[in-house]
Amino acid sequence: MNHTDSISMIPRWEAPTPEEVGSTVEDFLVKLGEPTFLWLPGLDGTRTRAVSTLLHGNEPSGVRALHRWIKEGQQPQVNLLCFIGSIGAALTDPLFSHRCAPEGKDLNRCFRSPFEGREGIVAQAMLHELHRAQPEALIDLHNTSGRSPAYGVTTLNGMMQETLTGIFCDHLIVTDLRLGTLMEATEQAWPTVTIEAGGAKDPKADDLAYRGLTRYAHAMHLSDLSAPVTVAQHPIRVELQKGATVAYDHAPVPGADLTLPPDVDGLNFGILPSHKRLGWVGAWGLEALWAKDGTGRNLNSNIFSVHHGELRLLHPSRLMMVTTNQEIAQSDCLFYILPDS
Ligand SMILES: [Zn+2]
Structure with a gap:
């Protein structure tokens, strides 16, 4: 024993x-x-x-x-x-x-x-x-x-x-x-x-x-x-910037710095087309996100664009490790993303 x-x-x-x-x-x-x-x-x-x-x-x-x-x-x-x-x-x-x-x-x-x-x-x-x-x-x-x-x-x-x-x-x-x-x-x-x-x-x-x-x-x-x-190989880790908030809903949530659809985890591992809408950003715009590579650089503007508050992909990309747990998303990571080259 x-x-x-x-x-x-x-x-x-x-x-x-x-x-x-x-x-x-x-x-x-x-x-x-x-x-x-x-x-x-x-x-x-x-x-x-x-x-x-x-x-x-x-x-x-x-x-x-x-x-x-x-x-x-x-x-x-x-x-x-x-x-x-x-x-x-x-x-x-x-x-x-x-x-x-x-x-x-x-x-x-x-x-x-x-x-x-x-x-x-x-x-x-x-x-x-x-x-x-x-x-x-x-x-x-x-x-x-x-x-x-x-x-x-x-x-x-x-x-x-x-x-x-x-x-x-x-x-x-x-x-x-x-x-x-x-x-x-x-x-x-x-x-x-x-x-x-x-x-x-x-x-x-x-x-x-x-x-x-x-x-x-x-x-x-x-x-x-x-x-x-x-x-x-080497997907980009997307986190919220310190102090930013995320909500999960089918429409932008007032006050949230990022809103993702509640079924966003259904996108795990699928290849998404460029311009695909992932969700909506709030007052901070794209600055609410930190898309981090292995050196800690922020690649936000290489991966995403914002049109009328919509968070969109710049390139066809594969999304991985997407969470819909608000606590984990805010304390750890939102998802990983690998632009398809
Ligand atoms: Zn674990």
């Missing part, structure tokens, strides 16, 4: 049995109580693969997949080291609705120095444990906050990152933006991808995470799982 490793300070549960993990995922999380490592011994005990999930407490598909997988009594081909992160946030009522713990920081922005605060300490201890295990690969399972097809994200692309993505889905986004995420911290150590399994409330996302996890855990060699994926 649980014991706390004196170096890592993160509890580690060795070989949990189907009976021990509880009948529901909520029981499972209550048993864990805090960020925890699970160690699932493989048929081949000389190799290890890593899985991380629930870095965001409102993104349950990965932990649901893990719980289901353990309950089924399956044994992985190689050792699986599984990290389950923001359990406190996930269990804050209502279940799976909080990205971070109240008053807490976004854990998946804390994987870089200074490792400060509770989340920073957890992130640092997690990295320490991963380095001890030296996994062949790391999959970090997330959900999108809006509706979206599943996709992978990597900060360092290569054949293995495409293979890892192909285990789950067929789109991979390569980004050079630095935010303090887990994948940035381990990109040089072993192939790492973030998998966004699809919408947090979509049962299809749970199923996709479960099927991918199963393939990842049972494969003799990950390279056997190679499948074609479409790679999008």
